Structure formats: structure tokens, C-alpha cells
Ligand code: HEC
């Protein structure tokens with residue numbers, strides 16, 4: 416038993432390592448020539464099949480990393496940290512989904528409506544028979560009962576259904592709701608998961624506003640339900656305001672990708688902290704999971720009246736379903752690579768010329784330092800350095816500063832605009848802005864080349 420297990424682990428590991436080596440060779444600059452050939456384990460990569468490697472600490476580290484990564488992936492996709500108590504229990508969102516015909520309230524949410532709201536369906540979670548029926552048009556996409564069936568299959572990305580005797584009794588949300596999409600391989604909105612991609616179709620505000628009860632927000636914000644509903648409905652697709660529950664103001668920002676973040680120091684548009692700081696913040700305060708969260712910067716009645724009044728700076732429930740997941744979740748987040756642009760999606764020769772402009776004449780690389788495309792170190796800039804107002808920065812802990820956005824995988828987020836609030840509709844608008852603010856005097860050919868380079872990242 417132990418032997419087969421070890422063999423199994425070893426062959427699994429060999430596959431992982433070969434894949435890792437292949438991607439690393441593709442995407443990384445060559446390593447320095449150290450240690451010199453022949454100095455480490457007789458030269459070349461270790462012999463994964465050898466008993467010596469099986470006993471080595473390297474093997475333990477790799478196996479542990481693999482298992483932890485897998486745990487983090489599950490957390491990212493499926494863990495709702497006990498927040499069904501909030502989304503189902505307090506807001507009653509599951510009742511709005513089910514509709515009166517299925518024991519809930521109102522007309523219910525059909526699959527067609529769910530897709531319209533930007534929710535995505537994981538085709539791999541569907542049984543073959545259902546896929547065939549869908550293909551033949553034999554599934555009624557206007558029937559909320561089908562949405563319930565999809566939830567019972569765990570097929571709605573980022574939404575977990577809870578059932579008793581096949582009745583939907585609650586729902587919870589996971590990180591994948593906002594930070595995953597699908598590749599549309601089956602149909603628009605239905606396909607294989609793409610973890611870390613920002614879901615710019617998702618209308619979070621509209622979804623929350625459809626809840627039968629907004630009482631928890633009424634209590635938290637001290638506003639009436641209708642005003643809150645109006646605020647939420649005004650956000651629009653691809654946007655969310657994580658600061659609403661801190662300062663009671665509303666100015667939503669775009670959902671950013673959660674890939675390509677390894678090596679990046681501060682996160683979110685206003686630089687709240689590290690990836691794991693923000694993961695805990697979101698899991699506990701925004702997603703309403705049951706977990707511990709501590710950040711005394713929120714205990715500021717002037718900047719964060721709502722957070723200070725409601726004690727959001729120090730949350731300590733009896734049961735902590737978040738803290739034990741933070742390590743694996745962190746590792747998984749950092750492991751998500753920024754995807755490369757598809758072949759033919761940009762002009763190679765122009766991108767090459769654009770790269771030189773990015774690095775030199777346009778001075779972009781001073782802040783967007785390749786290959787991270789943000790600064791190693793304190794990656795924050797005063798609002799006037801990038802020629803915008805301080806309003807949104809003022810809602811963050813650094814007050815006048817914005818975080819330099821890591822630009823990798825820019826091509827995956829062409830929908831919704833650029834900069835934290837999507838104020839620039841196109842990359843051409845972004846380049847025009849910098850040309851003006853930084854007084855670059857770029858020619859139109861140079862601007863065009865720069866745009867091709869941005870599309871290539
Ligand atoms: C309701 C949608 C939503 C959910 C659910 C959500 N996020 Fe986010 N996430 C956002 C938005 C919006 C931002 C940008 C916040 C800002 O800049 O003010 C963000 C920012 C981030 C960032 C920073 C990205 C960067 O470029 O610095 C990370 C990392 C992240 N989220 C991870 C997670 C994890 C992990 C979870 C689950 C525990 C999660 N998010 C759940 C909407 C969401």
C-alpha cells in the first residue's frame with residue numbers, strides 16, 4: 416500500500432515537474448549560470464525516479480506545494496466560507512432564484528436571465544445527457560427550475576446552492592463569482608472555467624438588488640432599502656464597490672483579474688495590502704464569510720464611518736472558516752499565470768516597435784517595470800502623477816495614491832474600459848491621456864505601435 420502510494424505520488428510528481436519545467440522554459444528569462452554545470456546533483460535536473468530524490472527534502476516540498484495548490488484551487492472555486500447564512504439566510508437570494516413556482520418568491524431566475532446577469536456555467540460540471548439535450552435545444556432556458564438543477568450540479572460558477580430533499584434552501588458565493596469566467600466553448604456564457612479572469616459581464620449590483628430583503632445593508636449603512644437598491648442597480652456590469660460598506664459612498668470600480676499577481680507588492684486600485692490581506696478582507700467583510708479579520712486602519716470614524724460604527728476593523732466570530740484557507744488560497748492566487756494573447760490578436764512588428772517606445776520615449780516602464788509591469792517596491796503613485804483626481808484614492812488607506820496596475824493579460828479585460836473605474840473606453844484613450852499628461856508628444860504612428868504592444872502583454 417505504502418509502496419504503491421509512493422510510486423503513485425512519484426509519477427504524479429514527475430508529470431507536474433515536467434510540465435512546470437516546460438512552461439518555465441517558455442516563459443522565464445534564462446536563469447543565471449549558477450550553479451555551474453555539474454555542481455548540482457551531478458548536473459541536469461534531478462532524477463525524479465531515483466530513490467535518492469524520493470527521500471530528499473525537495474520531493475517533500477514539491478508534493479506539499481502540489482497538495483496545497485489543489486486545496487487553494489478548491490477554496491477559490493467552491494468555498495463560500497459559511498456565507499450562505501448571509502446570502503440565503505438574511506437576503507433570501509435563493510428565494511428570488513427559485514421563484515414562487517418552486518417555493519420561493521416572485522418570477523424566479525431562469526438560466527437565460529442568469530446568463531443575462533453575467534453568471535457563467537461550467538460545462539464540465541454538466542452530465543453528458545444534459546449537454547446533449549442542451550445541444551438539441553431540449554432544455555427550457557426560461558424555466559427557473561433548470562437554474563435550480565444547475566445549482567444542484569455545482570455548475571453555476573461562483574454560486575453554491577444548499578439543498579434539503581432537492582429543495583433549494585440557501586445559496587452562498589465564492590471568489591470565482593467575480594474572478595472567473597468561462598471560455599464560451601459550448602455557447603456564450605457556457606464553457607470551461609478560466610480562473611483568475613475578471614468577469615466583466617457580471618452585474619453584481621443588480622443581483623444583490625434582486626434580493627427579497629436588504630435589511631442587513633439597511634442596518635449597516637443606515638439608509639432605506641429603496642435608496643440602497645437604486646445605488647446597487649446603478650453599478651452596471653463588471654463593477655463592484657468594495658468601499659461602500661466602509662465609507663457609505665458609492666463609486667464602483669472594475670473587477671480586476673486575480674491572475675499574474677506573483678511578485679506584485681500592493682493590491683487593489685488604492686493599495687490596501689498584500690494578496691492575502693485582501694483575500695481575508697473580501698472573504699470576511701464583502702462576502703460575509705465566517706472568519707477573523709483585523710485591520711485597525713478601518714477604525715476611523717471620519718474616513719470609514721460605516722466600518723468604524725459596525726466594528727469591521729476587528730471581526731472575531733466563534734467559528735473561523737476563513738483563516739485556515741488563507742495559506743492555500745494565497746498560493747493558488749500567486750500561481751495563476753496571466754494568459755497570453757491569442758495568435759493574430761496583435762501586430763508583432765508594431766508591438767516590437769511599441770515595446771521600445773514603452774521602455775524609453777513614453778517612460779511607461781518607469782512605473783510599469785517589465786516583466787511585472789508594476790514597481791518592485793512600493794508600487795503607489797500620487798493622483799497627479801497620472802493626471803487624475805484624488806476622489807477614489809481618498810477612499811483608500813494611502814488617501815492620495817493609486818496603485819500601478821500590473822498590465823499582463825490586458826487583452827482579457829478589453830470590456831468595461833481602463834483605469835480603476837473604466838473611465839477610458841479604449842487603449843487609444845489611455846495612450847492619449849498619457850501623451851497629454853506626461854507631455855510626451857508621440858506621433859500617431861508611435862501611439863499605434865504602443866497600443867499593439869499593450870495588446871501583446
Ligand atoms: C463581488 C465580486 C468579488 C468577489 C466575490 C471577490 N472579489 Fe476580489 N475584487 C473585486 C473587486 C471589485 C476588486 C477591486 C477592488 C478595488 O480596487 O477597490 C477586487 C480585487 C481583488 C484582488 C486584487 C487584484 C489586484 O490587481 O490587485 C484580489 C487578489 C482579489 N480580489 C481576490 C479575491 C479573492 C481571493 C476572493 C475570494 C475570497 C475575491 N477576490 C472575491 C471583486 C470581487
Ligand code: HEC
Nearest residue numbers: 684777778779782796800817818819820833834835845849
Ligand atoms: C507615474 C507612474 C505611471 C506611468 C509613468 C505610467 N503609468 Fe500606467 N498606470 C499607473 C497607475 C497608478 C495606474 C492605475 C490608474 C487607475 O487605476 O486609476 C495605471 C494604469 C494603466 C493602465 C490601465 C490598466 C487597466 O487594467 O485598467 C494602462 C493600460 C497603463 N497604465 C498604461 C501605461 C502606458 C502605456 C504608459 C506610458 C505611456 C503608462 N501607463 C505610464 C502608473 C503609471
